[in-house]
Amino acid sequence: MSREEAREMVNKAVVVGGTHGNEYTGVYLLEKYHEYPHLLKPKTFELEYLLANPEAFKHNRRYLDRDLNRSFKQSDLKDPLLSGYENARAKEINDQLGPKGDARVDMIIDLHTSTAPMGVNLVLTQTDTFHLMLVDYVQQRMDDVTVTLEKQQDHHFLMTVADRHVLVEVGPVPQGQLKHEVFEKTEQAVQLIAEFIEHYNQHSLPQPSESIDIYEYFGVMHLPTDPLGNICGMVHKNIQDRDFQTLKSGEPIFHLFNGEDEFYDGEDCTISFINEAAYYDEKKAFSMSKKHTYHIG
Numbered sequence: 001m002s003r004e005e006a007r008e009m010v011n012k013a014v015v016v017g018g019t020h021g022n023e024y025t026g027v028y029l030l031e032k033y034h035e036y037p038h039l040l041k042p043k044t045f046e047l048e049y050l051l052a053n054p055e056a057f058k059h060n061r062r063y064l065d066r067d068l069n070r071s072f073k074q075s076d077l078k079d080p081l082l083s084g085y086e087n088a089r090a091k092e093i094n095d096q097l098g099p100k101g102d103a104r105v106d107m108i109i110d111l112h113t114s115t116a117p118m119g120v121n122l123v124l125t126q127t128d129t130f131h132l133m134l135v136d137y138v139q140q141r142m143d144d145v146t147v148t149l150e151k152q153q154d155h156h157f158l159m160t161v162a163d164r165h166v167l168v169e170v171g172p173v174p175q176g177q178l179k180h181e182v183f184e185k186t187e188q189a190v191q192l193i194a195e196f197i198e199h200y201n202q203h204s205l206p207q208p209s210e211s212i213d214i215y216e217y218f219g220v221m222h223l224p225t226d227p228l229g230n231i232c233g234m235v236h237k238n239i240q241d242r243d244f245q246t247l248k249s250g251e252p253i254f255h256l257f258n259g260e261d262e263f264y265d266g267e268d269c270t271i272s273f274i275n276e277a278a279y280y281d282e283k284k285a286f287s288m289s290k291k292h293t294y295h296i297g
């Protein structure tokens, strides 16, 4: 094997759970792997597990001081003035798995859940051949898999500590709860990702699809608020549970406490994370994306 090939290989991967402390599926899937290590035993790479936010998990909260999955910008990791539990934890994780940009581990698989019926949502931050082939591999072997892209300069996601990464977000499941179907789908996705890495390392990947559809986020819609900033309405029943469907101009999106409806006024787009419980801290109602088709290879 040439040195080039050795570098290309995924030699060390980490499965991360509990980046958000009240998303139990990832936390307990790690527990399961600890207890039954034979369930995930890759031959061509080392696998580690990390419970990312143990304090938030103890308190059944998404985070204590700050969203851990928004705390991994290089500028924040290097800022000695940032205090609070998650900023300190981000630096610890960066020391343990990274440092970001020159990381000890080659790949991070970060497990999340959504309260919205998102199915299995694989989130990428980049669209090179490796990542396109990875999500295609999973999508071809599992039902109900969508791929989204969240590009950003100096990304704030935990998983970006490693050059190669994927976020697995499965829903619907309430916060602080385990749901059989969601747990099963998450486990199946992890299994397929591990299988993909094995094939990749052994140069035995099957022929990928010609192209893949990916939803790229371009904005969020906030909940309606009064002049004091208090929520004054809710997500309209017209769009509830319509994740990954098209929203057209003129459709009702909010029902206000005063009895009136508010209507969407904009370009047709795909909406997801509709009425996501975790988004209430920032008063977000849903995310907006556009579908793009990527050629693979």
Ligand SMILES: [Zn+2]
Pocket: 019, 020, 023, 111, 112, 113
């Ligand atoms: Zn999450």
